[in-house]
Amino acid sequence: MKLSVKSDYAARAVLWLSQHYQEGGARTVEEMASTQGIPPNYLVQILIELKSAQIVKSQRGKAGGYLLARPPAKISFGDVLRCVHGETFDSPGLSDAQCPAELRHAWRQLRDAVNTTANAVTFQQLVEAGADKAKMYDI
Amino acid sequence: MKLSVKSDYAARAVLWLSQHYQEGGARTVEEMASTQGIPPNYLVQILIELKSAQIVKSQRGKAGGYLLARPPAKISFGDVLRCVHGETFDSPGLSDAQCPAELRHAWRQLRDAVNTTANAVTFQQLVEAGADKAKMYDI
């Protein structure tokens, strides 16, 4: 089960915004795209989806750009995945009546496993993990 | 993250072969396809992949067909998923150097969660779960 780059791009964007959340100002798409290695025009589309999911918000005009809609501690990995793809995990078997009941049960187990772990990871945690690692190199 | 019908078809096929494992004989593709609601010509391709992964084996000629290569207790859900798709879980971020280390860690957590739960489910368990449920209706 291979998922597309879109979710990776989205996660990078949210992580980067999380790392700059303290500073408060809005960040431009261009800066985000160049530092994260994402095609700028594609990133725009992703950010719009993230915005309609209330994960980020935007400011227009001069000094405009994007920033998180809420603190990184309140944004989970699952939130971002659900925004980009429909669900964190989905199989045709889950909605096909032809699929045997015992098999659907297995699919549900997988879905639940992904959901719980994805919901447990917040971007606050990721930022702290990155900061800790950076601190190690400071010694 | 939506996965294709292919894995569902493959799981149904293996489950069905598991349910007939005791009887010993080989089952034809045609029978499998019609009872499980799978396009026969597509099922052929899937079975060949399952065969090359040593999950099923085949017999040619009259009274030919497919049967499991080993007991259902030794076949996990993860085995079938890995056969059909490359891995049970894969994100571009896992292999892209551009992806921040802390993010890759999150991807790994998800991958590991899927792997462990998918490996924990055997087709023996699924068959028993189905049999138990059938027994309930016998009363």
Place this chain on the structure above:
DNA sequence: TCGCTTTTAACGGAAAGTTTCACGCGCAAG
């Protein structure tokens, strides 16, 4: 040899994913 089955390769339409382009809109500073 003949009929039954798997095996293999190739084909093609449909859908999704990825990227780029062009132009309209809103805010704020000058």
Place this chain on the structure above:
DNA sequence: CTTGCGCGTGAAACTTTCCGTTAAAAGCGA
């Protein structure tokens, strides 16, 4: 109030994967 900067939006072009079909080759048993 105009102008410049950056977001907003839709659509086009392109690539890749998915899904299923077709047809011919080859093995096995009677």
